[in-house]
Amino acid sequence: MNLRKFPVTAPSGKEYEAEIRRGYGGFGSFALHFKLYERQAVRGLFGKLRVKRICVADATYCEAEVTDVIALVKRQVERLEKRKLADAMREASYREFNAWDGRIETEVSADEGASI
Secondary structure (H helix, E strand, C coil): CEEEEEEEECCCCCEEEEEEEEEEEECCEEEEEEEEEEEEEEECCCCCEEEEEEEEEEEEEEHHHCCCHHHHHHHHHHHHHHHHHHHHHHHHHHHHHHHCCCCCCCCCCHHHHHHC
16 A cells, blocks of 8 residues: 655645655554655756655654554654754754854852852
């Protein structure tokens, strides 16, 4: 069984392609492989426009444990969006660190200054 859904739209507006594949998991059980792809338009060798799929998230679950595949895809998209937001915040903190003058401005009271 192979299922695909495009677009799966995140709350941020970003569109993903979701793919669910069913495969043999061993010992008479089956596994469900979930993958999320981003689509990017790229120019080919002679200027031809192509759509490239980039896998951005994947997970495998035992089929017997899965009751709702839609909920799992939603959870994967939420995790991916949180990870992208955290990456953007980290990159912004690097830029802030480079711009920082290195001064820490706090007020030290007389009691704390005596104990140092």
